[in-house]
Amino acid sequence: MANYQVDVLIQGFPGRSICHGGLGWSTVSLIRGQGRTILLDVGAFGMRGPLKKRLHEFGLEPKDITDVILTHAHYDHMVNYILFPQATIWIGDTELTWAAKQAPGFNPLPELYVQQLNQSAHVRRIQAPSEFLPFLHCFLVPGHTPGHLLFVLDNGASDVIFTGDAAKNRAELMSKKVIDTANVSESADSIDLIFEKWRSKPKNILIPGHDLSMQLDENDCPVYLGKRADSLMVWFSEKIESSGLIDLNVAQSMSQDNH
Template sequence: MHRYQVDVLIQGFPGRAICHGGLGWSTVTLIRGEGRIILLDVGAFGMRKPLERRLQEFAVKPEDVTDVVLTHAHYDHVINFTLFPNAKVWIGQVELDWAALQPPGFNPLPELYVQELVRSDRVLKLTAGEEFIPGIHAYAVPGHTPGHLLFVLHNGENDILFTGDSAKNRAELLSRKVVDTDDEKESAQSIELIWRYWKQRPGNLLIPGHDLSMVLDAQDQPCYFGDRKAAIRIWFSESIEHSDVIDLTGA
């Protein structure tokens, strides 16, 4: 039996800016055990200072990280892999092969970082269905991107599901619809697969790409686990000393 300590370092947020595109606030999770220090998804540029602070809270140095596991190739999930020089980087073969063929475009793929993933000897390509780290399996959940992977950590009595953006938030899980997808039919099938794994054992925890972690109650309704923290500081006055904070938690 494999036992890991799992801590969410950065809590993903289920929203986007109306006039400025994606926020890129995605979930970053720390997994420790079996002699490994693993980061599952690593965020974008705007996440670097919060991620540094959170790693320091857990006494984890960038060079200590042994594995970086990526659900898919979008910028808000992969860019910071470059910060962890000793880590193996795991990404789906279908995903990386697809991303490498895409020309620069108005989409969330970070072209230069994809090129680095392709040529780096630290990168290992995953096949759906394999147990690539003891206790962690990869499963194909295409739709949002063609090679998106679901990761299921078998952690004793309960499993932990990492859905990335195959099911970004509670609304997508309940509606069985993905807002941003390359293939709506594939996304719907992937969400059904996620539900099947989620319901396999009572107490299974689901950690989505852009929302709070959640468990199912007796009626198979998601219940949030943890507290949402999200706000924006703005300067609308003529004084640098004065700013306002807008709370985004919905409280």
């Protein structure tokens, strides 16, 4: 019996800016048990302040993190591995091998961080499928990136499933379509595998890369756990002291083709 404690430190957000591209607001999870203190994905630069604050809320310092597990090599999930120099960094062998071969491009790969990781003595390259840590299983879910990994934590009566960007949000899970995939059919197959793992026990929890955690109801429909909570603080006035808040929990209905 694993008896891991799983907490979401930073809740991912399912959105992007129209003019400024991906927000990079990804999920960061804390997994504690079996003598380890693990971060699963570590977020983007803008998240460093909130991440430090959340670690402190759990009585943790960066040196306490024993392992960092990365779903894939995109900047918004991985650059902060560098803040945990004592940790073992786990990433898929296929993913790191692919990412290290890419020339700098207009994509979310942080080229220099990938190169550093590729040469780091702290890296352990995961072969999938495998149980690479006690009760922690990984599976290859290509599409979004070629070596993206799905993680399933066997926690006894229920599992916790970490999808990263193989399925970023509930809309992708329910429609089985992934925005920003390098391979549409591979992504669809990967979502099928995610649902197979999700259905394996009735109370399994799914933690996606850019959305709230979810469970499946009796009709096989994903339902959110908890509430979304985020706002933008903005300075639209003439005074630095008077900022405004834009609530990000209300969406206008909009349909679009995602080409």
